Amino acid sequence: MSSKERVAIIGTVGIPAKYGGFETLANYLVDELHTRFNFTVYCSKYNYDNKVKSYNNAKLIYLPLNANGKSSIVYDAISILHSLFYSDTLLILGVSGAFMIPFVRIFSNKKIITNIDGLEWKRNKWGRLAKKYLKWQESIAVKYSHNVIVDNQGIREHVKLNYNKKSTLITYGSNHAFFEILMPETIIKYELPKEYAFKVCRIEPENNIELILATFSKCNKNIVIIGNWNSSRYGEKLKLKYSPFDNIWILDPIYDQKILNQIRSNCTIYIHGHSAGGTNPSLVEAMYLGLPIIAFNVNYNKFTMNNLSYYFSNEDDLLKILNKLEKEKLKLIGIDLKTFAESNYTWSKIANEYSKLF
Template sequence: MKNKKVAVIGTVGLPAKYGGFETLVEHLVKNLNKNFDFTVYCSSISYKNKPRTYNKVRLVYLPLSANGKSSIPYDILSIIHSLFYADVILVLGVSGAFILPFIKIFTGKKIITNIDGLEWKRDKWGNLAKKYLKLQEKIAVNFSHNVVVDNKGIQKHVEKVYNKKSSLIAYGGDHVFKKQLQNHTIKMFNIPKEYAFKVCRIEPENNIHVVLKAFAQTNFNLIIVGNWNNNEYGKTLKMKYKNYNNVFLLDPIYDQIKLNELRSNCYLYIHGHSAGGTNPSLVEAMSLELPILAFDVSYNRYTTQQEALYFKNEIELVNNLNLIQRDNTILKINSAKMKAISLKYYTWKLISERYKTLLD
């Protein structure tokens, strides 16, 4: 019996080097390429070398960016191309969802859509973009055979707003490993002996302003890695806090080994994301057995099973830091719980098996 042909739409491509969806696809095809014949669509703009196969997977390149406004034609063209061969179309994101009704009505293709986080809620989008994304979410939910969500909070949203059931499948985190901090890395980035750590895009919804304001009131060291110069928000914060002795504002680190050294060896991981669903960087931190202090929203509470430490503002963050200073056993208990949760819910073997059930 021949394997089903599965088209994967909506990522920058393989090998993974961009974000959560790309990492998801990397591990799906690794674990399931014996069960399915995968084709993954890739942005030729993002890859200098363009191999036609990767890990026994066929790669198809489009001369468009997979992100921003161009993600719409990128997804549409990928979907149209996939109609000529695919049995199943796995769509990651909702940018091009308006074509799905035609696919469902006029073809026999099975459509599975991972709607990602609630993109239309993100502060970075203008009003027109938010309205578009909200409409695409509605279309994706109503015209996919299966809808995938990565967080219980989004699952509840889909059921409440659209009266639809969805499959809850998060992300794996067990691809990351602890690595000892090297002397040359310490010297390169002027790393203090003990530090809290945060890595993210520098945007208001990630609450960098809250985190910096809190740490500036303490003697705790903090390292934040991000794209500070991409917008006025980041530039303003960098100018305001660059002279604090306990605050280390590092530019993006594209060397994943060095980045993982810094993350692996922090005494506390700060997760300030307030939008979206299950954030891959949070799952990875849990897998690394790091103590988690997360922004208090339902998405983060669902991901951490209510077992992390939480803050809603700089006052609560400072109070948590003071509590940790008085009793450092809190961190040991916290990190052990995070690791146990990650082993139970966030391994790629488990995630892949759940996708396999939908793709069959």
Template sequence: MPSTKSIAILGTVGLPAQYGGFETLVENLVHYREHSAASDVLTVYCSSRSYPERTPEYLTARLKYIPLQANGVQSIPYDFLSLVSAVWNRNDVILLLGVSGAIALPLVRLVSSARVVTNIDGKEWRREKWRGLAKKFLRFSERIAVRYSHEVISDNAAIADYVKDTYGVNSHVIAYGGDHAVAVDAVPVDEYSLPDKYAFSVCRIEPENNVHIIVEAFSAQETIALVLVGNWENSDYGRDLRHRYQAFNNLYLLDPIYDLGKLKTLRSKAAVYLHGHSAGGTNPSLVEAMHFGVPIIAFDCDFNRSTTEDRALYFSDVESLRHQIITLDDAVSEKVGKDMVEIAQRRYTWAKVAEQYFALLHDRGEKLKGEK
């Protein structure tokens, strides 16, 4: 048996998981710890702004609260203070999710013997929402994270290639699980009055997710309807798109749905899944969709091709997406759907992901040439 470790997990909103890939990751790490023979002491840092009741524990994890928002500009001092607390409490291992607070890592390495493992969360600085000084700061933070972490996690092989090419450092490729999306009980969605045949997508309504391409392509054809779930009212971009396209009879632009049972129903009944993300690495909503065995049409970028092993269908603009929609036949749909679920069951289950994380946290991960 491996020795017991005190492990601090930082960089998320907290537990129980709300909406977000890192939060779902942490929840599943805690579940794995609870059902395994491991005796590690897990501490998860949470935002007290999101959890006003501040319960001291969740399952077998201790919870510590920081009085700041975990997202946006406040994520920097939030992660910084979490790191200071984790060091002060003499944790053996620190798992940092994201690079917002990585500016504190040189100090952590100077005053603490804690082993630092960082998931750099794709090329976060490239996202459209970050501009000017914020973009430069996040890129600098990424550099600091790679330089001062004992181990670096990339959630996608394309991100690992980027880390190697940019910083000369090998990283561990550990993706996300998606099988929780099929494990829940389905919940009826009769209130939406949806058509029998539709394409489905769920995402944040942001330019980097190419929502404008998706809705324009579907508005220009009548082969199949589109059901797209997202936070339309959170930005001018989303509000403008909804205003322009909500009158189309074949477009169903729904507000956010957080109920996994309802999402299971919507995904399982879909004829095809649309994935427009063009930034980041392995996207949680994509690996979740792959478990449903439906054909996937994804934006053509190295991250998505890596996740789907080049076996999905791809688009790069309105015309290529419209062509994929109107030419998709039953034989291709069946093959691509079977390929997606085979990949998902082989690579994207939480048991496999958690096992890889704990092996690395216990310094039992595969040794990499050239790592620090």
């Protein structure tokens, strides 16, 4: 029998990663640490047609539930219960099923490590009851976990201020992002302009999509925005309103990562409008690619970028920044951000920090 520590990873759609920051994190923890730990990863069977039993020596357990939305509560709870029979350490990503943690502490000696994510209860997409539930779960996770992981200094300060508890700061890796040459067929297919700003994200209010679109509608700069416009009335309304502008390219989701990377890699400016959460995976990827970035003015984004870029709080801020940009200055910003990402956001560094807790 192996003497390696047994670690369960709970709270993701699964691996190999197809979607989301936590999935990418789980994937790279297994890639980097599978020779040192025995991993079990819980997966949603609805997201995998080919249900392999293992990935890079990690055991994969498929549950007949969706990993996101309301069903994530049951999904995480069942994963936690099941993992008690197969693991020494539980790495729980997110707080949906945190109500289980006190019972685990009472009835077992398993080690509980919880990454509380980016203050999920603040997101506008949740209703009043959902926000209350998520905030309650966050408090349980912080109180009863052996170790609490935060991905941003802003979240760390929140945990200290509101719960008087220390947390471990571990961010995300970015060195899986790679530069792609923009191919002529991609330019033709999407009718892309020669120079453009770029944004890719979920079309949700806290990502400040409307602010960004409204600003670009008032200037002559081009922008390409990729997102799930048709998933909500909010997205449909914005798509209908801003599609007529000649300098705004509104594109539906692109699931071919190679093509998406082509369009992202060759933008002149990356616009990051996220106002909620901690260290955003798409932001550190843009940094690693050396893209000049203009970001929404919240402490999470400033901590992530070491305050090395431009920041906006409203339409006037963003418009002023866009109108005064110089190519040489943008180039230097991109170089500084890439240098910082190469030193701080590599998967080997992140995995090593997790391994200390395991």
